[in-house]
Amino acid sequence: MWEKRMEWPLNAAAVLFLVAYAWPILQPSLGHTGRVWCEVVTWLSWAVFALDYGVRLRHAEDKRAFLKSNIFDLAIIVLPLIRQLRLLRLVTVLNVLNRNAGLSLRGRVVVYTVGATALIVFCSALAVLDAERAQPDAPITDFPDAVWWSITTITTVGYGDRYPVSGTGRVVAVGLMVAGIALLGVVTATLASWLIRRVTEADENAQAVTREHLDELTREVKALRAELAEQRAGVSPEASEPLGTARG
Amino acid sequence: MWEKRMEWPLNAAAVLFLVAYAWPILQPSLGHTGRVWCEVVTWLSWAVFALDYGVRLRHAEDKRAFLKSNIFDLAIIVLPLIRQLRLLRLVTVLNVLNRNAGLSLRGRVVVYTVGATALIVFCSALAVLDAERAQPDAPITDFPDAVWWSITTITTVGYGDRYPVSGTGRVVAVGLMVAGIALLGVVTATLASWLIRRVTEADENAQAVTREHLDELTREVKALRAELAEQRAGVSPEASEPLGTARG
Amino acid sequence: MWEKRMEWPLNAAAVLFLVAYAWPILQPSLGHTGRVWCEVVTWLSWAVFALDYGVRLRHAEDKRAFLKSNIFDLAIIVLPLIRQLRLLRLVTVLNVLNRNAGLSLRGRVVVYTVGATALIVFCSALAVLDAERAQPDAPITDFPDAVWWSITTITTVGYGDRYPVSGTGRVVAVGLMVAGIALLGVVTATLASWLIRRVTEADENAQAVTREHLDELTREVKALRAELAEQRAGVSPEASEPLGTARG
Amino acid sequence: MWEKRMEWPLNAAAVLFLVAYAWPILQPSLGHTGRVWCEVVTWLSWAVFALDYGVRLRHAEDKRAFLKSNIFDLAIIVLPLIRQLRLLRLVTVLNVLNRNAGLSLRGRVVVYTVGATALIVFCSALAVLDAERAQPDAPITDFPDAVWWSITTITTVGYGDRYPVSGTGRVVAVGLMVAGIALLGVVTATLASWLIRRVTEADENAQAVTREHLDELTREVKALRAELAEQRAGVSPEASEPLGTARG
Incomplete structure (x- = not known):
């Protein structure tokens, strides 16, 4: 099976993308050669995803149905051409969690939620740091600050000691807030379904x-x-x- | 059927109202003629809603029952005579989503929630900008700031980098907060019902x-x-x- | 029936208490005579509650069971002797909503939630204003500010433009936050039970x-x-x- | 039974640990001898937990299964060697609530939630005060402030009048935020299960x-x-x- 064979290459591409995306942000002093290499790795990992999508589309019996049910995958391939949205591709790394976990539905929800939350917090911190660093008087200036801000945002606490001021940073923040509401919803729903199950036995x-x-x-x-x-x-x-x- | 025939005129009236409401707020330099035109369009769209309500009331067999079950529609017709509340009329645009969606209950809830949230954020940003602009030392001064503030409020994050200081602005904020709690509730409830359904199969x-x-x-x-x-x-x-x- | 006959006197006592509690806070310039009158009314309304409790205890067949199941009522009678906690007595006004509503369980939950939220916001604003006014450099100085702060707190938005600095004010705030979590829980649970009901038909x-x-x-x-x-x-x-x- | 016999010694050890942990933080003027004594008590209470774990491991028939199902207990024994994480051990005091309550599932959830929330707020306030005191210009400087901050964080209100600035303080804050989301989830789920139960009768x-x-x-x-x-x-x-x- 193509999907079975592509599991690890896709994961590797996702991790490489993550590293190549994070490096120049975390080490602003990185020289020109390093930045070019990171850019190359980013594009190569993108190519792996594009290739995977192409092959799966070719193998699909009903092409129209495939396009419809994989609209999200197509977005992940097309959107990164816009620089900031490239980050969205990282969501694919979650497929690993989804595919490998031989767990109950609730167990899978828990693993997926924890993994997705950690990844979203990490990537948002990177993206917001990248966007805010150029800003004069921005409250977010280093990576620990950015992670701290990400967590206060996704948990909807929002102290306001750190907040983005650039347009891009605010778009990332909106994504985090939406993720925060989803996180709250998933935690509550999982607890409720467990409790209701116990009570309705x-x-x-x-x-x-x-x-x-x-x-x-x-x-x-x-x-x-x-x-x-x-x-x-x-x-x-x-x-x-x-x-x-x-x-x- | 009257209701079928009125679907598109009502939607058009809602969109026109939205445009005529937003324009003078987004372009404060708009001249007197432009402002008058916007005012006229606002009243015309209101007239369409009032007409629709009147005709439906006339066609209703049991007038008392109609008045009771359409109390919200009546409020939408009567309340706009108070300037700030006119904004509430925009909620009617959601009827489009409600009527056209040939979806399951959960699908309809999702479409409705996303649509309502977007509309509420947009309209609240407009209303708060309109109210705060006159205020000296107000933290909200342009439309992007107002949208950013709307989103941090509806998600209950509340950084506090932007907040309304005028009475009207605070009333809009309270509406947004209530919407935010409802949003959290709807997201969680939808997830919970899906999860419980899967588990109780x-x-x-x-x-x-x-x-x-x-x-x-x-x-x-x-x-x-x-x-x-x-x-x-x-x-x-x-x-x-x-x-x-x-x-x- | 005693409980039937006492319904309106108790409600009247609750409203009188509310007015007598609110007046000196909302009008700080109130003279000494006015303040004494408010104090007298406060104690009279307290006496009505104490009398009601005493009569019901006397009529109860199983005194021990009555004491156990009405521990909350006893607290409402005893605690007001501590000045700040007197405010808790206002919760009894909610019994009206509870007793009169000939509604379904969900309808009663909605009426009760809206009523309780409004009352809690109003009373907390009064209590916090009373506590903070004495404080130098307190961010909360007038009633609209106090109401605004109450609402941002109960919805867990928490901008931080207003916050209590005195010990008493913070205790009121903690009560509001707990009420906020309960509010979120009740809204979500009501929506979830409605949605699950519809889906499990x-x-x-x-x-x-x-x-x-x-x-x-x-x-x-x-x-x-x-x-x-x-x-x-x-x-x-x-x-x-x-x-x-x-x-x- | 070993577990029955160890119930009270473990609780006593937990309370002693709590006191010995809290004392030097709440009384910074405590002399060297006092600090040494607190340190000794801390290690003794740790020894009780370690001993209990060792005996239970020895009595276990299937050692591998015991290690697996008590991984959390092992963490509580091993992690305190890292100073800041020692605090985690306090969670064990909750076992008392869990073991003694002869209540329905929902009743146990309520007791456990209230107890855990109170303990988490208290311990987080201590830990954050310990971490922030060393910091120049830290907004959290005394215990009431720390408790106030803990509560605004766990309820996800997050005014931003107080927030941690040190790394350790922020780690404690993240724990509190996660606890806050869990708290919201548990409250909502308990209410939902009660309401659904009533409706599905x-x-x-x-x-x-x-x-x-x-x-x-x-x-x-x-x-x-x-x-x-x-x-x-x-x-x-x-x-x-x-x-x-x-x-x-």
Whole structure:
């Protein structure tokens, strides 16, 4: 299978992209050659994703259906041509978590939520630092500050000791806020579904009791039928055959 | 149908209202003529809504029931006479989303939530900018700032780098905060209902099993009845008719 | 019934308490006589609550059970002796909403939530204004500011443009924050239960189908029994009596 | 049982640890001897936890399974060797709440949530005060400020009048924010499960009705079978035996 074979190359491309994206931001003193190399790696990892998408599209039986159900993947390929949105591609690294986890639905939700939250916080911190550094009087000036700001934003705490002032930084912040609302929703929903499950186990017991009643009834009807068959074989024939002999 | 025919005129009126409301706020240098035109368009779009309400009220069989169940629509017609509340009328544009979406309940909730959130953020930014601009030393002075403030408020992040200081601006802010709590609630509830649905599919399977048991039992009883009928037709009649002949 | 008769006096006492509590805070220039009158009204309304509690305790058959299940009411009577906690008594005004609403569970939750939120915001604004006014350099100095701060706190937005600095003010703030979390929880839970109800109506339909199957089965068994009775009355007697006559 | 016997020593160790941890932070003027004593008590309480873990590991039949399912306990033993993380050990005091409460699932969730929230707020305030005091120009300088900051953070209000500036303080803050999201989730989920339970009681009634139908059907079938037995004993035998005598 193509998708099975591409799992690790895609993950490697995602990690390489992440490193090549983060390096020049975290080390502003990086020379021109280093920056060019990072740019090259970024484009190569993009090429891996584009290639994967192309091959999957080619293998798809119903091309139109594939395009429709993979609209998000297509966005990940096309949007990075706009520099700031390239960052969105990192979301694909989450597919690893999604594919490998042989867990229950709730377990998968937990793993996915923790992984996605960590990745979103890290990438947003990078993106906002990149955008704000150029700004004079920006409250966010180094990476620890940026991570701190990311976390206060995604948890919707929002102290206001650090906040973005550039347009790009604010767009990243909006993304983080939306992620924060989703995070709150997922945590609550997971807890609620667990609690409701525990509380509604009584319902299932009620179901089980109903089924037991039903089984008892079935046994009763079977006994009735057996009795009838016995009566027919033992009594009625006795009653009809002797009559025949009486008649004969 | 009146409601079907009025769908697009109402939407057009809503969009026109939005444009006529936004223009003088976004371009403060707009001359007197422009402002008058915007005012006229605003009142015309209001007239369309009032007309629609009037016709629907006239067509309604039970007028009292119509008034009761459309109290919100009546408010939208009457309240705009107070200038700041005119803005509330924009909520009607959401009816488009509601009417056209041939989606599942959850799908409709998602479309409606995203649409309503975007519209509320946009309109609140306009309203707060309109109210704060007159204020000396107000932290919100241009449209991007107002949108940024709207989003930090509706997501309940609240950095505090921007906040309204006028009474009207604060009333708009309170509306945004309430919308933010509703937004959080809707996101969480949608996720929870999806997760609970997925987890409780086992319940439905239990139901299906119960029904299968029931069907088996029904087959058993039908077989019993058929056997009895056979016995009656084959054995008992044989037993009774010969007796009749024996008697004859 | 005592409880029925006391409904309106208790509500009146609650409103009077609210007015007598709010007046000296909202009008700091109120003279000494006015303040004494407000104090008297405050104590009179407290006496009405204490009397109501005493009569209900006397009428109760199981005094120990009454004390246990009305521990909150007792707290409302005893705690106001501590000045700041007197404010807690206002929560009793919510009993009106609770008692009068002839609504569904969800409807009652909505009415109660809106009413409680409004009352909590209003009372917290009063309490915080009372506590902060004495403070030099306090950010909260007038009633509109206090209400604005209350709302930004209960919605967990927390801009930080206004915040309490005194100990009492912060205790009120903590109460507001807890109320805010409860508010978010109630809104989300109400939405979730509505959405889950709508989505799980299919379950009930499945139940109905099961019951229909069951009814069909019951009809089948009844028909079987009727047939058997017919057979017994028509065929078997015919079969046995002629035999008797044949024997005779 | 070891676990039963160790319940109170462990709780005592937890409380002693808490006191020995809090004292030097709350009283910065504490002399050298006092600090040494607190340090000794801290290590002794750690030793009690380590001993308890060791004995339980020794008694465990499947050592590998014990290690796996008590990974959190092991972390609590090993991590305190890093000074700041020692604080995590306090979470064990919650086991008391968990073990003793003979309550329903929902009741246990409520007790646990309130207890854990109070403990987390108290310990975070201590930890952040310890970390921030050394910082010049830190906004958090005394214990009431630290508690106030803890509460504004865990409720995700985040005014921004107080916030940590040191690395350690920010790590504590992140823990508080995560706890805040969990708190919101637990409150909402508990409310939702209660509300859904109340609303879905109709479902159980439907179940009960189904079961009643089923019982009626069972009675019907039993009556049928009894009738058949009667027919067989009364009519058919009469029919067959006379036949036998007729034959004889």
